[in-house]
Amino acid sequence: MPLGLCFNPATTLLLRPITSWTHLTSFSHHPRSRSSISRATTDSAMAVSSVRVAAAQMTSINDLAANFATCSRLVQEAASAGAKLLCFPESFSFIGANDGDSVKIAEPLDGPIMQQYQSLARESKIWLSLGGFQEKGSDEAHICNTHVVIDDAGKIRSSYRKIHLFDVDVPGGRSYKESSFTEPGKDMVALDSPVGRLGLTVCYDLRFAELYQQLRFQHEAQVLLVPAAFTKITGQAHWEILLRARAIETQCYVIAAAQAGQHNDKRESYGNTLIIDPWGTVVGRLPDRVSTGIAIADIDLSLVDSVRTRMPIAKHRKPFDFWRPASA
Numbered sequence: 219m220p221l222g223l224c225f226n227p228a229t230t231l232l233l234r235p236i237t238s239w240t241h242l243t244s245f246s247h248h249p250r251s252r253s254s255i256s257r258a259t260t261d262s263a264m265a266v267s268s269v270r271v272a273a274a275q276m277t278s279i280n281d282l283a284a285n286f287a288t289c290s291r292l293v294q295e296a297a298s299a300g301a302k303l304l305c306f307p308e309s310f311s312f313i314g315a316n317d318g319d320s321v322k323i324a325e326p327l328d329g330p331i332m333q334q335y336q337s338l339a340r341e342s343k344i345w346l347s348l349g350g351f352q353e354k355g356s357d358e359a360h361i362c363n364t365h366v367v368i369d370d371a372g373k374i375r376s377s378y379r380k381i382h383l384f385d386v387d388v389p390g391g392r393s394y395k396e397s398s399f400t401e402p403g404k405d406m407v408a409l410d411s412p413v414g415r416l417g418l419t420v421c422y423d424l425r426f427a428e429l430y431q432q433l434r435f436q437h438e439a440q441v442l443l444v445p446a447a448f449t450k451i452t453g454q455a456h457w458e459i460l461l462r463a464r465a466i467e468t469q470c471y472v473i474a475a476a477q478a479g480q481h482n483d484k485r486e487s488y489g490n491t492l493i494i495d496p497w498g499t500v501v502g503r504l505p506d507r508v509s510t511g512i513a514i515a516d517i518d519l520s521l522v523d524s525v526r527t528r529m530p531i532a533k534h535r536k537p538f539d540f541w542r543p544a545s546a
């Protein structure tokens with residue numbers, strides 16, 4: 219059977235009454251249509267071995283308490299929908315209105331802000347991916363842009379510091395110089411979770427395919443997380459294409475939670491939170507006009523296995539030392 223036929227998810231859109239702007243998009247795979255695919259699980263042959271995940275879209279502002287209230291509402295929604303992991307966008311807890319605001323509110327990972335989110339995870343018994351937390355840096359003038367993963371008991375399992383910093387003059391838009399207040403990380407991070415082996419990244423990292431290659435081929439990631447606050451202009455041009463490319467070329471699920479809408483007079487984010495399967499199919503989405511909500515999808519790791527078995531790029535790829543440099 220051609221691969222494409224196996225991966226048409228059924229889609230339903232549910233509107234939830236919890237807030238007027240909360241959309242919940244739910245996609246599920248039909249086990250019937252994949253009957254020819256073997257499963258690398260201990261489940262019985264007929265069981266569906268999928269795990270539900272959620273990705274949040276929100277419009278964070280310069281108010282820690284307001285953003286926390288939004289996050290806790292979304293955690294409850296995701297938990298009642300049966301999600302085992304909820305992914306938040308970059309800068310979920312705070313987006314400043316002025317330069318320097320992020321540095322002022324920055325805290326260490328064992329500070330009170332992160333403890334609040336740990337309590338949320340524990341109370342709702344759900345794993346949280348908190349991309350883009352303003353972690354206090356090594357001096358008073360800098361933060362680290364840190365992606366933290368908390369388990370369902372409220373324990374911090376891993377943290378990844380954004381490696382690629384957004385120092386960019388956006389064509390037709392603003393100039394950004396993230397490195398003026400942020401220290402770059404150097405360490406790649408992957409960890410096991412109930413939804414598979416996660417590879418952690420943040421926002422602008424998305425443009426550097428080699429990081430994702432390493433996460434898949436060296437660190438064995440199955441699910442790549444890309445919390446983001448993409449600009450409206452660059453998001454329209456590049457966001458979905460880059461995300462689907464990362465999913466296809468790594469044969470991983472990609473979960474990309476996005477900031478959306480107007481944060482203050484200077485700043486607007488693109489939105490379009492996406493969950494993408496390892497064949498590159500979009501299985502969860504929140505359109506950019508949705509200010510606050512969650513997208514839901516069921517992750518099926520046997521799909522990761524079957525895509526990789528049928529198209530064995532891990533075997534076919536040539537390590538860099540295979541190549542001879544071009545002669546002049």
Ligand SMILES: O=C(O)CNC(=O)[C@H](CS)NC(=O)CCC(=O)C(=O)O
Nearest residue numbers: 309384394396421422447448449452
């Ligand atoms: O500063 C904060 O509050 C949070 N950090 C961000 O919003 C970061 C750095 S300014 N934004 C990006 O990386 C956008 C990338 C992007 O838009 C692209 O690659 O096109």
